[in-house]
Amino acid sequence: MANIEFWYEFASTYSYPAAMRIGRLAGEAGVDVRWRPFLLGPIFKALGWNDSPFNIYVAKGRYMWRDLERICAAEGLPLKLPPVKFPQNGLKAARLALVGENKGWTPAFTRAVFAANYAEEKDISDDDTLTAILEALGIDPQTALEAANGPANKEALKQQTEEAMARGLFGAPSFIVGDELFWGNDRLETALQWAKRN
Amino acid sequence: MANIEFWYEFASTYSYPAAMRIGRLAGEAGVDVRWRPFLLGPIFKALGWNDSPFNIYVAKGRYMWRDLERICAAEGLPLKLPPVKFPQNGLKAARLALVGENKGWTPAFTRAVFAANYAEEKDISDDDTLTAILEALGIDPQTALEAANGPANKEALKQQTEEAMARGLFGAPSFIVGDELFWGNDRLETALQWAKRN
Secondary structure (H helix, E strand, C coil): CCEEEEEECCCCCCHHHHHHHHHHHHHHHCCEEEEEECCCHHHHHHCCCCCCHHHHCHHHHHHHHHHHHHHHHHHCCCCCCCCCCCCCCCHHHHHHHHHHHHHCCHHHHHHHHHHHHHCCCCCCCCHHHHHHHHHHCCCCHHHHHHHHHCHHHHHHHHHHHHHHHHCCCCCCCEEEECCEEEECHHHHHHHHHHHHHC | CCEEEEEECCCCCCHHHHHHHHHHHHHHHCCEEEEEECCCHHHHHHCCCCCCHHHHCHHHHHHHHHHHHHHHHHHCCCCCCCCCCCCCCCHHHHHHHHHHHHHCCHHHHHHHHHHHHHCCCCCCCCHHHHHHHHHHCCCCHHHHHHHHHCHHHHHHHHHHHHHHHHCCCCCCCEEEECCEEEECHHHHHHHHHHHHHC
16 A cells, blocks of 8 residues: 655644644545654754744744644634744653554544644643543543653654654655655645655 | 736745746736746845755755755756756846846746756856847847846845845745735745635
C-alpha cells in the first residue's frame, strides 16, 4: 500500500488543519499514514531561534494568523485561540502521541489535542487537559502518562526529533514519501499524489 | 473588474512559476493584474538577513530547490539554473519592469527576465541580457535603460519597496486583493478566488 509520513508539532499552527485533513484525504487517496509527532524547538534552536519565527518576524506572524483564519474558514474548521501565549508547549502531548503509536490511538489523540489548542481555548501543557482528552478516547490516563514520562519514551521522542533533523525537516507540518520531503499544510495534496504515483 | 496586485522580485525563485502562471489563471478568472516589481533586499535587511534565507537556512534552501523542481515539472516549465551565485541581482531588471508599467510591456518583460534567469542560464544583472530581452520585445533599449536609470525611476522603485513593507509584505511572490495579503506561488489560486468574490 502507498504510504506517507506525517510529521507534526503540537505548537505548529499549520499542523492543525493538516492533522484535521489528512485522515480523510489519505483515505480517499488510498494512502496509509504514519503519524510522527516531533519537536520543533531543538530544530529552531539549531537555526538560531529561541522562539517561534512567527513571533520573531512580526509581519510573517501577522500574515500567518490571517492566513490560518482563511484556511480554517475554507475547511469549516473552528479557530478560537487560547488566552495563553503562543506557541503552547506541546512536549507532554508529543510524548503521549508517541506512546499511542503502538496502541493505534495516535491519530484520534492528535486531532483532539489540536482541537483543544486551536478550537477550545485549552492549555495543552496542562495535565488536566491531556487527562480529559485521554479519558474521552477511552484510554486509561494513568497508564498512558506513566508510559509517556518514562525514560524510554522521552528518549524515543528525542530520537524522533533527531531523525526529523537528519532527514532535512525544518518546519511543520512536513510530509515524507520515501526520500521526498513536502513542507506545509498546502503541500498535503501534492504529497498524497506523490505517494500514490510512487 | 475584479483585480489583484502581483508583487514580485526577480531574485525570488517562487516568483518564477507565479509570473509564468498568473497571466493565464487571471485571464480564466476574469481578474485584472497589476504587476508590481519590488526589492526584497531592504525588507530582508530589516529582518536581519544579509542574504537570501535559502542560503542562510541550509535545510530550507535544499528543500526549496527540490520543491521548485517539482513545481516546474508539474507546470511544464523549464528549470535550468545559471552558473552565477544565487540569488542574482535583480535591481536593474526591477527598474526596467517599473518603467514598462505605463507602456504596457511589464508582463512580457517580466516573463522574459524570469525565463532568462531560470531557464536560459543568463545573468540578469548584465546589461547585454536586458538589452537583448528589450530588443526581442520590440522596445528601444536605450530609451528604456535611460528611463530606468533616471533619478525619478530609481526613487519610484524605492517607494514601491517601501509601500510593500508598509503593507505587510515580507516575501515574494505576494498577491494583494484590497487589504488582503497572500504569500507564495501556492496561494495564487486562492488569491484569484478572493478577487473574484470580493
